Amino acid sequence: MRLYAVVAAGGFRRYATYRIETAAGVFTNTVFGFILAYTYAALWDERPQLGGYDMSQALTYVWLGQALLMTCVMMGGGFENELIERIRTGDIAVDLYRPVDLQLWWLAGDLGRAAFHLLGRGIVPMVLGSLAFDLVMPASPGTWVAFLVAVALGVVVSFALRYLVALSAFWLMDGAGVAQMSFLAGMFFSGMLLPLNLFPGLLGEVARALPWSALLQVPADVFLGKHTGWGLVRVYAFQAGWALVLLLAGRLVQSVATRRVVVQGG
Amino acid sequence: MAEVVDAVVGDAPDAVFVPRSRVVEGVRAYGLIVAMWLRSTMAYRASFVMMALGNFAATAFDFVTIVLMFSHVDVLGGFTLPEIALLYGSAGMAFGLADLLMGSMDRLGQRVRDGTLDTLLVRPVPVIAQVAADRFALRRLGRVSQGLLVFGYALVTLDIGWTVAKVVLVPLMVLSGAAIFSAVFVAGGAFQFVAQDASQVQNSFTYGGATLLQYPPSVFATDLVRGVTFVVPLAFVNWLPCLYVLGRDYPLGLPDWVAFLPPLVAGVCWVGAGLAWRAGLRAYRSTGS
Numbered sequence: 001m002r003l004y005a006v007v008a009a010g011g012f013r014r015y016a017t018y019r020i021e022t023a024a025g026v027f028t029n030t031v032f033g034f035i036l037a038y039t040y041a042a043l044w045d046e047r048p049q050l051g052g053y054d055m056s057q058a059l060t061y062v063w064l065g066q067a068l069l070m071t072c073v074m075m076g077g078g079f080e081n082e083l084i085e086r087i088r089t090g091d092i093a094v095d096l097y098r099p100v101d102l103q104l105w106w107l108a109g110d111l112g113r114a115a116f117h118l119l120g121r122g123i124v125p126m127v128l129g130s131l132a133f134d135l136v137m138p139a140s141p142g143t144w145v146a147f148l149v150a151v152a153l154g155v156v157v158s159f160a161l162r163y164l165v166a167l168s169a170f171w172l173m174d175g176a177g178v179a180q181m182s183f184l185a186g187m188f189f190s191g192m193l194l195p196l197n198l199f200p201g202l203l204g205e206v207a208r209a210l211p212w213s214a215l216l217q218v219p220a221d222v223f224l225g226k227h228t229g230w231g232l233v234r235v236y237a238f239q240a241g242w243a244l245v246l247l248l249a250g251r252l253v254q255s256v257a258t259r260r261v262v263v264q265g266g
Numbered sequence: 267m268a269e270v271v272d273a274v275v276g277d278a279p280d281a282v283f284v285p286r287s288r289v290v291e292g293v294r295a296y297g298l299i300v301a302m303w304l305r306s307t308m309a310y311r312a313s314f315v316m317m318a319l320g321n322f323a324a325t326a327f328d329f330v331t332i333v334l335m336f337s338h339v340d341v342l343g344g345f346t347l348p349e350i351a352l353l354y355g356s357a358g359m360a361f362g363l364a365d366l367l368m369g370s371m372d373r374l375g376q377r378v379r380d381g382t383l384d385t386l387l388v389r390p391v392p393v394i395a396q397v398a399a400d401r402f403a404l405r406r407l408g409r410v411s412q413g414l415l416v417f418g419y420a421l422v423t424l425d426i427g428w429t430v431a432k433v434v435l436v437p438l439m440v441l442s443g444a445a446i447f448s449a450v451f452v453a454g455g456a457f458q459f460v461a462q463d464a465s466q467v468q469n470s471f472t473y474g475g476a477t478l479l480q481y482p483p484s485v486f487a488t489d490l491v492r493g494v495t496f497v498v499p500l501a502f503v504n505w506l507p508c509l510y511v512l513g514r515d516y517p518l519g520l521p522d523w524v525a526f527l528p529p530l531v532a533g534v535c536w537v538g539a540g541l542a543w544r545a546g547l548r549a550y551r552s553t554g555s
Contacts, residue, residue: 024464031470034490035478039335039342042485046339174313180320184327193331200337 003100004108011112015120022120029066029125036062037133051197056136057224058195063129064220065192067122071114072154072215074190076162076183079110083166084175096258103250107159114155136224143225146232150219153239157214160246161186167250170257185210191217211242292392299399307404314405321408325362328480329354329416343485349512350482351420356504357479358413360443361472366406367444368398368451372465372472375458381553394543397455424512432511435525442528443503447472449535450498452543459546475500483509483517491517502531 015022037059044055053061069075083106086092095102129135138144165182169175187193189212196207196217207213218235221227227235307314332354336347345353374397377383386396426432454468461467475498483491483505495501495518502524509516510525 018463020461021463021466024461024466028466028470028474031474032477035474035481035486038486038490039481042343042481043335043339046341050338177313177316177320180317180324184320184323187324188327188330193327194334198334198338200334 007108008112011109012116015116026124033066056134059133060135067126070117070121072158074186074192080162080166084169087169110159147223150222154215156243163250167253190215214239292395295391296395296399300402303402317405318408321405325409325412343482345482348420348423354480355413355417359440361476362410363444364447368448370400371451371455374455375462375465378462439507442532445532449539452539456542456546499531502528
């Protein structure tokens with residue numbers, strides 16, 4: 001356990017090193033936040049209460065999306081590229097010798113990264129957004145805590161998805177195609193482009209049931225106070241359920257894959 | 267890379283007898299490097315097809331989002347879906363072309379960081395041609411074709427009273443728009459000589475600008491519109507020409523003829539970006555590795 005805490009701290013420190021890059025990222029998130037916020041404002045001008053959000057809530061949703069973009073890695077990119085590279089080059093054989101659990105090792109590092117991105121890339125765009133637009137902030141500390149739990153679960157779901165993407169490299173050797181598919185799915189089905197509440201009919205129902213909705217839609221709705229009491233328990237169960245299923249799937253694929261690596265001889 | 271060096275070195279005697287201008291040499295080198303990357307890409311055809319389709323789909327989701335928005339409303343900022351499709355398609359084509367030709371500029375920061383830019387400096391070829399053509403990615407045609415498709419949909423759906431001026435304006439708009447975005451890419455590259463790991467700032471102006479131009483100016487705050495008209499003149503990429511074609515009012519009460527300024531604006535942008543690039547290149551200090 002101590003070991004994984006050290007790995008997580010390492011993940012945090014590693015990303016904290018790139019200060020100019022973080023500042024540049026904050027700039028980008030803010031610019032896109034502004035552009036999206038204006039388009040949402042135009043939409044909610046026409047249809048107030050669209051998707052059950054009022055104007056302030058819709059604008060808050062935009063800025064939450066920018067704040068969580070890197071934390072929940074909606075668009076992919078991160079540890080999985082490194083893992084794909086290790087699988088491609090055969091370095092993964094060395095990793096498998098180590099007396100640590102491969103999946104937990106990468107998870108710990110990714111949690112550290114997520115913690116840094118929440119602080120480094122999340123807070124400033126949110127503050128800048130709230131200066132320019134009328135956003136709604138949770139009044140009770142309980143909602144903030146509930147939100148952070150939802151974000152943490154979202155990060156684990158995101159990790160589990162990207163772990164599966166990376167493992168596909170055992171078979172495909174080149175992870176670019178799968179990574180791109182996962183980027184597309186992540187962008188569209190997380191609710192990054194448009195809240196999933198606005199997706200019509202069956203598409204909406206499917207989108208809300210898929211794991212990607214755990215990355216942004218669920219945490220944002222918790223932040224906006226849409227889920228309380230048993231409703232909160234239900235969305236947590238939704239997120240945790242997907243996390244568990246996907247982590248177990250990753251474990252299964254990993255055990256099949258590692259047998260293959262041994263055959264390959266590293 | 268070795269191939270390119272060989273080709274250039276092999277041609278050296280020519281250059282001694284008939285000195286070519288820097289521009290011709292730059293374009294020639296760009297062509298050679300692009301040809302090399304094309305050959306390398308086509309070695310893995312299946313992978314290329316997948317990436318091109320992915321590129322197409324990734325940008326198409328932007329338009330799907332707009333269509334989803336219009337499943338709830340009839341107008342956005344006073345504009346109908348076909349009208350927004352015209353803006354979307356023209357922005358997509360202009361940005362897509364610039365991205366195809368100059369999109370590799372955002373890798374410059376990485377080259378400055380790891381010192382591989384030094385290799386480019388010692389070659390007898392303009393650095394900008396080498397950086398722009400580096401890892402030329404034909405898959406970016408996906409974005410151009412997607413823009414073209416949406417633009418075509420808009421032209422078919424809209425009832426535009428065509429005049430000679432409007433017919434001339436459309437291709438002029440796409441080419442000038444691509445030139446303006448290319449200048450932004452070059453200026454962004456120049457900025458990265460100074461701020462080495464800030465390629466994201468460049469992305470805000472390129473990708474961010476392209477996203478902004480998909481929507482009508484009436485959606486945005488006046489100060490923002492003012493900024494993209496007079497500071498980073500993205501409004502000339504497609505907003506003003508499209509509004510002329512649609513017969514709509516211009517933002518900021520601009521006069522009628524500004525719709526025909528894009529070629530001029532593109533020229534000014536190129537001069538500015540060129541100067542910035544030279545300043546950046548001169549300020550470059552190698553990592554020494």
